[in-house]
Amino acid sequence: MEGEQLPEASSQADERSRLVVVKHEPFNAETPPEALAAARTPTPSFFVRSNSAEPELSLATHRVTVEGAVEHPFTLKVAELARGPLRSLPVTLECAGNGRTSMTPLPEGEPWQQGALGTAVWSGVPLAEVLQRARLKPGALEVLVEGADGDASKRFARALPLAKALHPDTLLALEMNGAPLTRAHGAPMRLLVPGWYGMASVKWVTRLEVRTQPFEGYYQRERYIYDRGDGQAIEPVTRMQVKSLITSPAEGTRVAPGRVVVQGMAWSGERRVVRVEVAVDGGDHWRAATLLETPRPSAWVRWAFTWEGAKAGRHTLRARATDEAGETQPERAPWNRLGYGNNAVPVRVVEVG
Template identity: 55%
Template sequence: MPESSPLVPVRDVPPNAEIHPGELEHPVTPTPAFFVRCNFPVPSIDPAEHRIRIGGAVERAFVVSVEELRAMELRTVEVTTECAGNGRIGMQPPAPGVPWDDRAVSTAVWTGVPLRLLLERAGVSDDAVEVRFDGADGGELAEAGRFVSYARSLPLEKALDPDTLVALEMNGEPIPAEHGAPTRLIVPGWYGMASVKWLTGIELVTEPFQGWFQRDRYVYDPDTGEAPTPVTSMRVRSIIHRPLEGSTVKPGTLHVRGWAWSGDGSITKVEVALGGGDQWVEAALESHTTSPYAWVGWSCSLEVRTPGRHLLRSRAWDSAGERQPDRPPWNRLGYGQNAVRTIAFEVH
């Protein structure tokens, strides 16, 4: 990608890229800057031919076309989505997997059919416990030693949430190929692995789903012999986008800005620390949207007079009472790394 790309590549094949630091200032991430996470090559799907099958433990299995979905009652939700592996590079020791820095997170406005409407039309059987979502992507996985298709499940309650969408549009346009065209699931508040791209199948299942991306990957493995548990909602986190890591600012008043989000409630407080130690200053929260699923802006002003290198941190609290931890919470595969990040910048 050229120098001016709004994305920073992490893996070339399949495409995996983080939002460029310079694009973090936008409340709604411009579509070309939205982070890209692909487990397999991007499927090429003809929207005119595309169908989603709704079946399994339902009264009336059916298939639905993109055209039919477009004719249904659509809903629009602004959602911050973060990769479950975001921040993996900061694990100590680093975990195996795609080495995401901390910018595998973006915000978009998604428009689509509430999944609930499709489930109601199908009639969910009493014995259904989860909904499995099948993507069109798949391939040979060395770690699995076999061909794996992408699939993930949701508990019924989250599947029936009115804001869980089968999305057709991203920021008012058809969804680009790398983001799941023509139809993807959007699960507000959950890490990105739940928002299955290139959605082709919705299956009501009567036992918890045991697929590769449900039980072997996207799980918290405590590495103690205890059973791993599937990754679900986004842990409370914040990111600084002004000043940027490695940037140079003039001595004087420093305007610090960033975002904070949580999948388990609203952001209640953000604090900022200049330098090491335990001196924290409360930032002002500045919501740009009424969506409970979008990150919240925050800012504060600090005086920085000493020329040279300085450190800066932010930490967020959510309405569930959780705060970002000082150190990365350990799990073998490096998911949910929401520890306070220290950035360095220069004053000159």
């Protein structure tokens, strides 16, 4: 067991060296900007968001309890699940707090800029298959997924509505980018909820409980909620909102006058992005960018825009994405007390000349 942990710990140290640290304990770090320019984010550069210290669990021995409103509660051996077959999907994960530092007034919480974001190919077994083995009882409402992180009073645990839990793309993931999960990313097994902000993708899964009553835990009711602070009803944070990112020209770079290729990413939770537009300088003059691949749900799409006739001096670039439901990124996202879901149009200041 010692021997099995060693390579993992080593790859983890390597991983951390490429991240932009936000907090050391618990470890929270962003994907560096250059890694966000690639279609797939390499694991050593993939952001890490943890609410507590990272548990150390062994793939060989770790077991997950499956219980609650099921006919056949059982204990799942993760090592058996890891033998496959595994289903693989490219999925974009974004922390709900990504972009918090651009919200005004500045909310409390981890000071994420724009790097709590990444896209990997995830491989795992549909959660639905495991639930089917346990056979749901009538009245099943949601599936509580509990991690091994946090102490007993504040375990990281999240309940997923039954329909989303049974979606074939909702995985108990064992691999990321073709290799076993690293400890920081939830080894040996995490939930992966495509299209939802990262908090739903519980790491270090240790217990599944099918519930007939809504779960009221801390990370369900006190955090990951939109509290507008204006007396409006509080809503849970779920689906990633439509958003885009400008990856090139990079922040603070100088580009030659004339033709400048602007590039970036766009995504919208469970929906397909259908349009990305770019505006050069301020005002309301938006022009269509080109999508560089066929958009699919739950993963970002790359886009490019050719800016002709860039003149020497300082300019601003903005990008905005629209999804198949017709939702467009706002220039300013609605403020909320905990600073979630900031999907505002990105503004990039560029020096030409």
